[in-house]
Amino acid sequence: MANPRRKTIRIVLVEDNRILREGIAALLDKQPDMRVVASTGGHDGTLQHARRLRPHVILLDLGLRSQNGMRIVSSLSRRFPEIKVIGMGLIPSQVDIIESVEAGASGFILKDATIGDILATIRSVAHGTKVLPPPLAGSLFSHVIEHALKDGKGMIKNAVKMTTREQEVIGLIAEGLSNKEIAHRLKLATYTVKSHVHNILEKLALHSRLQIALFTRQDRDS
Numbered sequence: 001m002a003n004p005r006r007k008t009i010r011i012v013l014v015e016d017n018r019i020l021r022e023g024i025a026a027l028l029d030k031q032p033d034m035r036v037v038a039s040t041g042g043h044d045g046t047l048q049h050a051r052r053l054r055p056h057v058i059l060l061d062l063g064l065r066s067q068n069g070m071r072i073v074s075s076l077s078r079r080f081p082e083i084k085v086i087g088m089g090l091i092p093s094q095v096d097i098i099e100s101v102e103a104g105a106s107g108f109i110l111k112d113a114t115i116g117d118i119l120a121t122i123r124s125v126a127h128g129t130k131v132l133p134p135p136l137a138g139s140l141f142s143h144v145i146e147h148a149l150k151d152g153k154g155m156i157k158n159a160v161k162m163t164t165r166e167q168e169v170i171g172l173i174a175e176g177l178s179n180k181e182i183a184h185r186l187k188l189a190t191y192t193v194k195s196h197v198h199n200i201l202e203k204l205a206l207h208s209r210l211q212i213a214l215f216t217r218q219d220r221d222s
């Protein structure tokens with residue numbers, strides 16, 4: 001039974017494969033904390049759905065045949081910054097992921113992801129966390145650092161004081177390590193690492209681990 005205090009995540013699903021769309025919608029609607037408020041093949045206006053329904057999350061197939069997925073992500077992020085967009089792709093290239101992040105996507109789901117990963121990504125993004133699939137995150141860090149989110153060069157060195165442990169965590173984030181991997185490397189509990197990451201984000205006024213990695217690289221190069 002659903003917890004009445006739990007906020008229901010309102011979702012708009014945009015996927016032009018009908019079988020896949022109906023399967024994902026059925027899966028999400030079974031969750032006590034999720035509700036698909038609209039499901040579309042992308043032929044009608046995604047922006048209109050966003051304006052009328054005000055969902056928390058939009059699941060968007062970036063390979064839509066009838067529309068430019070990246071352009072939709074960019075328009076949604078610009079017009080409705082409070083709505084979180086999660087891109088979906090079957091075999092995305094690194095460029096696809098980078099472009100989706102730069103366009104304003106808060107997460108990415110591989111279409112062969114497990115049900116658990118799909119649900120976890122939606123919940124995390126809905127609560128403000130930016131998510132990349134674990135198999136892609138590490139290899140993408142260097143590319144995202146070079147090509148995305150270029151504001152604020154030199155902030156770490158010139159504006160913010162970090163503890164020694166926070167500096168260690170920042171360095172490992174820049175290497176592409178997950179919280180669990182950082183915890184193992186530094187012999188810390190995972191929840192302690194999460195706390196350090198949260199503090200780092202707040203100190204730097206950043207929103208994602210990708211931005212931490214970017215600023216670290218820029219600080220080293222400056």
